[in-house]
Amino acid sequence: xxxxxxxxxxxxxxxxxxxxxxxxxxxxxxxxxxxxxxxxxxxxxxxxxxxxxxxxxxxxxxxxxxxxxxxxxxxxxxxxxxxxxxxxxxxxxxxxxxxxxxxxxxxxxxxxxxxxxxxxxxxxxxxxxxxxxxxxxxxxxxxxxxxxxxxxxxxxxxxxxxxxxxxxxxxxxxxxxxxxxxxxxxxxxxxxxxxxxxxxxxxxxxxxxxxxxxxxxxxxxxxxxxxxxxxxxxxxxxxxxxxxxxxxxxxxxxxxxxxxxxxxxxxxxxxxxxxxxxxxxxxxxxxxxxxxxxxxxxxxxxxxxxxxxxxxxxxxxxxxxxxxxxxxxxxxxxxxxxxxxxxxxxxxxxxxxxxxxxxxxxxxxxxxxxxxxxxxxxxxxxxxxxxxxxxxxxxxxxxxxxxxxxxxxxxxxxxxxxxxxxxxxxxxxxxxxxxxxxxxxxxxxxxxxxxxxxxxxxxxxxxxxxxxxxxxxxxxxxxxxxxxxxxxxxxxxxxxxxxxxxxxxxxxxxxxxxxxxxxxxxxxxxxxxxxxxxxxxxxxxxxxxxxxxxxxxxxxxxxxxxxxxxxxxxxxxxxxxxxxxxxxxxxxxxxxxxxxxxxxxxxxxxxxxxxxxxxxxxxxxxxxxxxxxxxxxxxxxxxxxxxxxxxxxxxxxxxxxxxxxxxxxxxxxxxxxxxxxxxx
Numbered sequence: 001x002x003x004x005x006x007x008x009x010x011x012x013x014x015x016x017x018x019x020x021x022x023x024x025x026x027x028x029x030x031x032x033x034x035x036x037x038x039x040x041x042x043x044x045x046x047x048x049x050x051x052x053x054x055x056x057x058x059x060x061x062x063x064x065x066x067x068x069x070x071x072x073x074x075x076x077x078x079x080x081x082x083x084x085x086x087x088x089x090x091x092x093x094x095x096x097x098x099x100x101x102x103x104x105x106x107x108x109x110x111x112x113x114x115x116x117x118x119x120x121x122x123x124x125x126x127x128x129x130x131x132x133x134x135x136x137x138x139x140x141x142x143x144x145x146x147x148x149x150x151x152x153x154x155x156x157x158x159x160x161x162x163x164x165x166x167x168x169x170x171x172x173x174x175x176x177x178x179x180x181x182x183x184x185x186x187x188x189x190x191x192x193x194x195x196x197x198x199x200x201x202x203x204x205x206x207x208x209x210x211x212x213x214x215x216x217x218x219x220x221x222x223x224x225x226x227x228x229x230x231x232x233x234x235x236x237x238x239x240x241x242x243x244x245x246x247x248x249x250x251x252x253x254x255x256x257x258x259x260x261x262x263x264x265x266x267x268x269x270x271x272x273x274x275x276x277x278x279x280x281x282x283x284x285x286x287x288x289x290x291x292x293x294x295x296x297x298x299x300x301x302x303x304x305x306x307x308x309x310x311x312x313x314x315x316x317x318x319x320x321x322x323x324x325x326x327x328x329x330x331x332x333x334x335x336x337x338x339x340x341x342x343x344x345x346x347x348x349x350x351x352x353x354x355x356x357x358x359x360x361x362x363x364x365x366x367x368x369x370x371x372x373x374x375x376x377x378x379x380x381x382x383x384x385x386x387x388x389x390x391x392x393x394x395x396x397x398x399x400x401x402x403x404x405x406x407x408x409x410x411x412x413x414x415x416x417x418x419x420x421x422x423x424x425x426x427x428x429x430x431x432x433x434x435x436x437x438x439x440x441x442x443x444x445x446x447x448x449x450x451x452x453x454x455x456x457x458x459x460x461x462x463x464x465x466x467x468x469x470x471x472x473x474x475x476x477x478x479x480x481x482x483x484x485x486x487x488x489x490x491x492x493x494x495x496x497x498x499x500x501x502x503x504x505x506x507x508x509x510x511x512x513x514x515x516x517x518x519x520x521x522x523x524x525x526x527x528x529x530x531x532x533x534x535x536x537x538x539x540x541x542x543x544x545x546x547x548x549x550x551x552x553x554x555x556x557x558x559x560x561x562x563x564x565x566x567x568x569x570x571x572x573x574x575x576x577x578x579x580x581x582x583x584x585x586x587x588x589x590x591x592x593x594x595x596x597x598x599x600x601x602x603x604x605x606x607x608x609x610x611x612x613x614x615x616x617x618x619x620x621x622x623x624x625x626x627x628x629x630x631x632x633x634x635x636x637x638x639x640x641x642x643x644x645x646x647x648x649x650x651x652x653x654x655x656x657x658x659x660x661x662x663x664x665x666x667x668x669x670x671x672x673x674x675x676x677x678x679x680x
Contacts, residue, residue, distance in 0.1 A: 025050040025131040029144035031123065032163050037153030039115035044123060045159075045166050046070075046083070046144070047106045052576040053637055054133045055100040058088035060207055062214045063096035066130040066139070068107070073124040073145075077114035080125070084108040086169035087246050087256030088205060091640070093134055097214035099205055100132075102637075103581035106166035113150070121148045134636055165585055171244045171256030179264030180241050187212050187233035188266040191245060191259060196222040198249045199273055204229050204259075207242040223270035230269065287442045291449040298342075298453020301420040312485060324465060331455075331462020333406040337413025339451030345417075346447030350440055368503040368633075371598070372512050374419065375496040378489050379516040380523060381415075385486035387479070388520075389527030413458075417451060419492075495598075502597045503633050570616055575629035577641065583625050583656070589679065590656040591619065592663070594629040594638060601668060602651045609670040615679075622679040655679075 026049045036042040048056045048068075057065040072080040085107055088099040113121065124145035131138050176192040189204060202220040206212045216232035229245075241261045248254045383389065461467050472478075493516065501509030573579060575592060583590045593610075595602040609615060619626065629638045631650050642652060645665070653666035655678040666674050 023140055023142070024054045024133075024138055025056055025129070025140060027127055027129075027142040027144055029123070029125065029146055030159055030162060031146055031148055032155055032159055033148075033153050034156050035149055035151035035154055036113050036121060038113055038117045038150055040113060040153050042111045042113050042148075042153075043163065044109050044111060044146075045106045045163060046109065046125070046127065047104055048101065048129070049104040049578065050102065050131055052578055054131050055091060055098070055102045056105065056129055056131050058099040058101070058205070059083065059085050060099060060205065060209075061130075062099040065098055065100070065132070065137075068127060068129040070109070071126040071128075073122075073126075074111065075114070075117060075121060077117065078121075079112050081110040081112075084110075084170055086166070087171055087244060087254065090203065092215065095215055098132075099214075103577045104585075106162070106169070108163075108166055108170065117150055119150060121150050122146075123148065168253075169256075171258045174245070174257040174259050178259045178261040179266070180237075180261040181263060181266040182233045182236050183266070185233055187231055187237075187241075189229040189241070189259075189261050190223070190264070190267055191227045191229065191261075192225060193227045193247075194225065195249075196225065196227050196273075199227065199247055200250060201246075201248040201254075202227055202229065202273065203246045204231070205244040205246065207244070210235050211237050211241050211243065219269070220273055221270040222273065223267045226267070228267055228270055287445065290446045294446045294449035295453035295456070298450040299456055301454050302457050304420055312481075327462045327468060329406050330409040331459045333409035334413040334416075334458045334462075335452070335455035337410040337415075338417040338455040339413075339448050341414045341417035342447045342451030342454070343444055346444055346450075350443055368500055368508055371496055371500045371503060372508075372515065375493055375500060375512050376515055376519050377415075378419070378493040378496060379519060382486045382489035382493060383520055383523050385489055386483050387527075389523045390530055413455060417454060420454060499597045499632070569610055569619060569626045572626040572628045575627040575638065575641075577637065580627060580656075583627075587658050589622055589624045589658050590627060591624050591675075591678070592627045592629070592654045592656070594631055594642065594650045594652040596630065596650050597632040599650050605651060605653075605670045609672045609675055612672045612675075614672055615675045618676040618679040624679050 028047045028049075030045045030047070032043045032045075050056055057067065059067050061067060068083060070080070070083060074080060086101070086105050088101060091098045091100045091102070111123065122145065124143065126141065126143045128139070128141050131140055174191070178189065178191050180187065180189045182188070193199070199220075199222075203218060204212070206214075211234055213232040213234050218229055218231040221228045221230075227245075243259060245257045245259050246254055247257065461471070497509055497512050497516070500512045504511075569591070575594070580590065580592065595606065597603075618624075629635070629641070631638050631642075642649070645652060645654070651668050653668070653670060654663040655666060656663045664678060666678060
C-alpha cells in the first residue's frame, strides 16, 4: 500500500508540475501566546485552508496521498513535537478511499522553550504537503514564521477562540480497553462505549497500513455497551492496532477518539445503529421505513404538472369501455413501465456511485442533452394532446399516452416515471438517501417502491371497478378535456426551455426552441398526412432526424451558480464547505439551501416562503448568513455534501445555530414560520 501511494503521488506530482506555481492551499501560523514563558511549553497552530474543491491530507492519507512534512527552524535548545491532526473526513474517488480535510484544518504543535532563553524567540517552519482536487494533485511548500517575545506566557485573547476550536477538533484518548480480532479476512474491533444507542454514525480511521482495507465499507453495530466495527482486513496485524474512531451522536458535533486495540475475543454482530454511518452519512432509517416513505413519495409525484396529464388521459381511456380484464392488463403494463424506469435509474445511480461518481436522484437532468430531449418530447406530447396529430397508426410501443393497449400503457408508465424525476418531494429525501447506502438489492427495492407509489393510482383504477364507475362517462367532452391537458404540457416544455437556457446559455435555449419549432412543424405535417389517409412515415422519420441533430449540437455553457446573486433571500453567498466551516467556527447562524432550476419544489419555495419579506427581516435581525448550493448542472462537492446529510437530491434546507453542533433540517415544503422560528 505504501508503494502504491508513493507511485500515485509521484505520478500526480509529475503531471501537476506546470501548475505548481499557483498555490491551492494557504498556510498560516499562529501562537497561543505572543509572550511565551521560558521553560514552559508553547502551542502553535498551523492552519491549512484549501481552495473550494481541493483538499489536504490526514497523517495517514489512505489509499493515496502524502503526509505533511514539517522542517522547523527554532532557537538553540528549542524542539517541536509531532503534528497533532484534527479528525479527518472520508473522500472516495475512483474506488480509492482518502482521509482528507476539505475545509480549513488546524494542526497543533507543542514547542519546548528552553528555561535559559531570553528576548526574542523566532519560530519558523517549512511545510511540504500535497493538495488535490478530484482531477489532479499538486505538491506544494510553504514557509511560515513568527517572532515572539519571551515574557510571562500570558495567553493571547485574540487567539483563544481559535485554539479552543482547534483542540475540540482533535481526537481524545478513549480511556477504555479496546480489543480486535481477524477472522475470515475480516477485521473486527470492539470498542466499549457509553450509551451506544445514541450513536448515529461511526467510522474507524486506521493509523497506518496493514490494518484495514481503506476502500472497504465498514459495518458498525451495537453489542451491549460497545460498538462493533467490522471491515475487510489488510493482512494480519502484528500486535496492537491503533487509529481514530469518529463518532456522531444525536444533538452533538462529531467527536474523535484515539484508540489502541489489543488482540482479544470478538462478539457477534449486534443491532444496527440508528444511522449506520460507515463514514457516509446514512439516514436513520432501515429498509422497511425507506420503502414505505418511497411509496408515499411516489404517490405524491402523480400531481406534478408533467405527470398528471399523462395519468389523466390514460385513466379516462378506461372510461371509454372495455372489460375488467383489459383494465387490469393496462394497469399492470403501466406499473411495469413506471417501476422498470425507476429501478433502471436507481441501478444506474448505484453503479455510477460505486465507480466513484458523485451523483444523486435526477442526475440525468444535469445534462443539457437530456433537458433538450425532454423539451422536444413534451412539445410532441402537448401537440398530440392538442390534436395536431395522432399516433394511433404507428406500430407498437411508440404511441406513449395516445396508443391503446398494453404497449401504450407500458410506455406511458415509463414516460411518467422519467419526467417525474426532477424533484425530491415529501417523504422521498430520507427514502432515497437510505437507498444510496443500503445493500444493492435493498436499494433497488426502495427504487421499485418509488415506482409502485407512482403507479398506485392507475393500479387502483384498473383493479377497483367502483373507481372506474366513478369516472365520467365517455362523450364529446373528452376531446375538449384532452386539449385542456395540453396546457400543462406546453408549460412544462416552456419550463424546460428556461432550464436549458440556465445550463447552456442563450444559444442553447435558442437551439432548443428552434428544435421545438421544427419538430412542431413536422408533426403538423404528420397530422395533415394522417387526415388525408397518406403514410406518416416520411414526416416521422424527418422529425426523428431533427431531434437527433438538435440534441447532438447542444453544449453546456459552464453553468455558474447565479442563485447567490438572484436568490430569494438578500445577500446570499454561493455554497462551499470552506465558507460554511468559517461561519460555523465563528458561531454565525447560517442557513444553507440546495436547489436546481429543474426542481419544481425548489422553485415553489423560492417564490414562496424564501421570498417572504418577514423571512428576510428575521434573518437580518438575527445576523443569519445564507449559502446557496446550485445543483442544476451537477457539482461533485454538493453531491458529496448531500450524501453526507443522508439525502439523494434537492431541495435540502439546513439551519446552523450560533451554538454550533448538528444542523437542523427543515421541511422540504417550507413555510414562513419554519424559517422565522429557525432564526429566532
